[in-house]
Amino acid sequence: MNRNLKILLSLPLIFISLGAFAQGTDTDHGITSWMLTSTALVLLMVPGLAMFYGGLVRTKNVLGTMMHSFTAMGIMTILWAVVGYSMSFGDNVFGGWFGWNPDYFLLQGIDESIIRDDAGAGIIPEYIFTMFQGKFAIITPAILAGAFAERVTFKGYVIFIALWGLLVYNPLCHWVWAGDGFLFNMDAIDFAGGTVVHISAGVSGLVAALYLGARRGNYKKMTPNNLVMTMMGVGLLWVGWFGFNAGSSINSGLNTAQALTVTQIAAAAGAVTWLLIEGFHQGKASALGLASGVLAGLVAITPAAGVVTPIGAIALGFLASVICYGALILKNKLGYDDTLDAFGIHGVGGIVGAICLTFFIRPSWFEGMESYFFTGERGVVEQLGIQSLAVGIAIAYSIVATLIVLFAVDKTVGLRSTKEEEMKGLDDSYHGERGYGMVNPQ
DSSP states (O other), rough: OHHHHHHHHHHHHHHHHHHHHHHHSSOOHHHHHHHHHHHHHHHHHHHHHHHHOOOOOOGGHHHHHHHHHHHHHHHHHIIIIIIIHHHSSSSSEGGGTTEEEEEGGGGGTTHHHHHHTTOOOOEEHHHHHHHHHHHHHHHHHHHHGGTTTTTTTTHHHHHHHHIIIIIIHHHHHHHHHTOOOOOHHHOOOOOOSIIIIHHHHHHHHHHHHHHOOOOOGGGGOOOOOOHHHHHHHHHHHHHHHHHHHHHHGGGSSSHHHHHHHHHHHHHHHHHHHHHHHHHHSSSSSHHHHHHHHHHHHHHHHTTTTBBBBBHHHHHHHHHHHHHHHHHHHHHHHHHHTTTIIIIIIIIIHHHHHHHOOOOOOOOHHHHHHHHHSSSOOOOOOOOOHHHHHHHHHHHHHHHHHHHHHHHHHHHHHHHOOOHHHHHHOHIIIIOOOSSSSSOOOO
């Protein structure tokens, strides 16, 4: 028997063995591979955000600002493993205020647990779902930190994000994404975090900025230290956002492809729209404007990625850029110091996406959806009411809970930098280092 014939005869045995291996692991290897990739992509967004923010502040604060993002990777990961996952995805406790499952405490009960679909088929190990969701818990307070950059103590920041994650992020995550969360059961649409991540971070950031007050000096004249780094940061964010949105399908099928496609289109629409607005309004199209437009489009499509068509993605990218651009103009007129526009881009963009997605939902999404208030199937008007209610609840809760956390931290360990620390710069004051060889005393 020649060698080629032996290979052909052995192929069925190889396929049978592979099939037995796949059944033994009881997971879908394709989906598992994609979710591993998505988890890594979402984590990539954190250093991307650090670069984006780090390039926008003054030279003396670049390391201190980037440390806000990188420190969140450590603090929030530990909290997520200990109690965060349980609070977010456990069973309702205290009337559904948050969740709890003893098996999720320290992840001690999920070592061999599998996430399954409605038919009972295994999809991915629960560890992957846990780590994927944990990355959202990391990046949310990192986004928030942009609102009060250049004026908070490092110790105060660490305690603030720990408490904020426990008291603000985890309950919101449970309400919106857990199977028995009340907003989830209302069918409030938040595919990948428009409400849970961007609205909560943006609104909480605005509250913190107002509570702490403006940076010392003429902060309106302060200029970025490195726009090249900022542009590279937004590029990493754009790439990572494919895991953020498409990974939220917890699949690798049609819905994944739809989410990935509209993510790209909305980012592009946001970028082009912002460039056009600047061209008409200021006579020049800036690199920072392009980056801002990309982010506005990405934020707006985040809650909508699983339900809207490409036409909807273009519309949401356009609307987000127009409205966010107006929000930044309004900020300058009102004079509050949201340092890196956490509210103007993330908060406003998240609100635009969460509400306006209603007008671009695929008709097939409404099929079989029961109406809460009207007879027959649900329609656009009712879904608009549900989305608006969910957004309103997220805003109100973020304001109240963030104020409580801010007050507690400020009155115990302190949160606002002293004049001397702020003038010296966060890098030297809190880390004893410098991002560059020279410090801009501006």
